[in-house]
Amino acid sequence: MTGGPHIPVLLDEVLAALSPAPGETIVDATFGAGGYTRALLATGARVFAFDRDPDAITAGQQLAAAESGLTLIAAEFSRLDRELAARDVVAVDGVTMDIGVSSMHLDQAARGFSFQQDGPLDMRMSQEGESAADFLNNADEAEIADVLWRYGEEPKSRRVARAIVAARPLQTTGDLARVVRKALGHRPHDKKDPATRAFQAVRIHVNRELDELAEGLAAAERVLAPGGRLAVVSFHSLEDRMIKRFLRERSGGTPAGSRHRPAAVDTRESTFEIVGRAVRPTAAEVARNPRARSATLRMARRTAAPAWGELKTDVAGRAASGDE
Numbered sequence: 001m002t003g004g005p006h007i008p009v010l011l012d013e014v015l016a017a018l019s020p021a022p023g024e025t026i027v028d029a030t031f032g033a034g035g036y037t038r039a040l041l042a043t044g045a046r047v048f049a050f051d052r053d054p055d056a057i058t059a060g061q062q063l064a065a066a067e068s069g070l071t072l073i074a075a076e077f078s079r080l081d082r083e084l085a086a087r088d089v090v091a092v093d094g095v096t097m098d099i100g101v102s103s104m105h106l107d108q109a110a111r112g113f114s115f116q117q118d119g120p121l122d123m124r125m126s127q128e129g130e131s132a133a134d135f136l137n138n139a140d141e142a143e144i145a146d147v148l149w150r151y152g153e154e155p156k157s158r159r160v161a162r163a164i165v166a167a168r169p170l171q172t173t174g175d176l177a178r179v180v181r182k183a184l185g186h187r188p189h190d191k192k193d194p195a196t197r198a199f200q201a202v203r204i205h206v207n208r209e210l211d212e213l214a215e216g217l218a219a220a221e222r223v224l225a226p227g228g229r230l231a232v233v234s235f236h237s238l239e240d241r242m243i244k245r246f247l248r249e250r251s252g253g254t255p256a257g258s259r260h261r262p263a264a265v266d267t268r269e270s271t272f273e274i275v276g277r278a279v280r281p282t283a284a285e286v287a288r289n290p291r292a293r294s295a296t297l298r299m300a301r302r303t304a305a306p307a308w309g310e311l312k313t314d315v316a317g318r319a320a321s322g323d324e
Contacts (some may be wrong), residue, residue, distance in 0.1 A: 004324035007289040008035025010233055010297045013279050014096055014267035017231035017299040020045040024093040027223070029216060034060055036096055041067050046094070048084060052076045052126040065161075076126075080217035081223040089158060092227035099213060099243075100235045118174035123203045132202045133170060136320045151210070151238065152201025159183050160198060176202075200236070204209070213239060217246045221271055224302035232270065235294050245301050247274050250308060257298070274298075 011148035011321040020026050022044030028037045031049035040047050045275045046069045057074045064072045073083050124309035163183035170176050177195040184194040234240045252270040279297040
């Protein structure tokens with residue numbers, strides 16, 4: 001592995017939002033390297049930590065053996081209510097999520113998440129199912145273009161998709177990066193590598209990240225006790241829009257209608273109260289941990305109202321791009 005150690009983003013702010021007390025039960029829905037979990041355990045809270053990456057679960061076994069208050073669960077966080085119920089836990093006092101890819105994934109070339117180092121074109125968090133190479137080498141051009149537009153907000157998605165199909169088979173992260181750069185034009189001194197959007201889009205698609213987020217938020221709604229706290233950290237606009245929409249709807253803040261689209265009448269009670277404004281990292285944190293630069297923390301408190309159900313995932317609300 002290369003790169004520095006994983007540093008949990010907005011750690012102090014997440015802890016302040018969760019306000020864990022000794023004996024309380026908190027869910028760390030994205031265990032990763034265990035940064036949030038260690039801090040939560042230090043407060044005396046009991047922690048159920050989820051991760052779908054078997055490497056993260058394996059690396060966490062030593063911590064679990066040393067901490068009686070920690071239960072590691074190898075599962076997607078979309079299943080957190082079902083996994084907790086299987087362990088006779090019906091309600092918890094807090095849930096935190098750190099959405100997206102971790103520095104551990106990006107720093108390991110063999111996992112295929114980054115174009116910074118050449119490696120197999122994989123990108124699977126769970127290390128199971130369809131890989132990025134499987135998708136790009138077998139999907140039709142229109143589907144690839146739609147994924148690039150919807151999840152990467154790539155304005156020239158059709159051009160990139162055509163180039164990908166013409167260059168098949170793609171086997172490595174370097175293969176994909178070179179194809180995208182050639183299709184879009186790339187100067188070595190450009191501030192942002194044009195391959196960034198394509199890598200984000202394919203990763204989100206392969207891992208069903210927005211579906212997982214929608215299902216995970218709904219699962220948190222079902223499992224949080226009245227007064228329970230939710231703290232979610234996201235790193236790009238697609239995730240943040242979904243989280244913002246979820247909390248806005250569940251707190252009774254659905255936008256008013258217009259003469260073209262009257263407001264829908266919803267008689268359901270609010271399941272959350274939004275706590276404060278979105279929090280972003282300080283300049284000092286970004287200097288210590290550049291990964292924090294794009295992070296946004298949103299916080300809410302659970303009411304006693306019955307859970308609503310799952311959020312639809314089409315946050316982009318658009319079809320594939322119409323570029324040439």
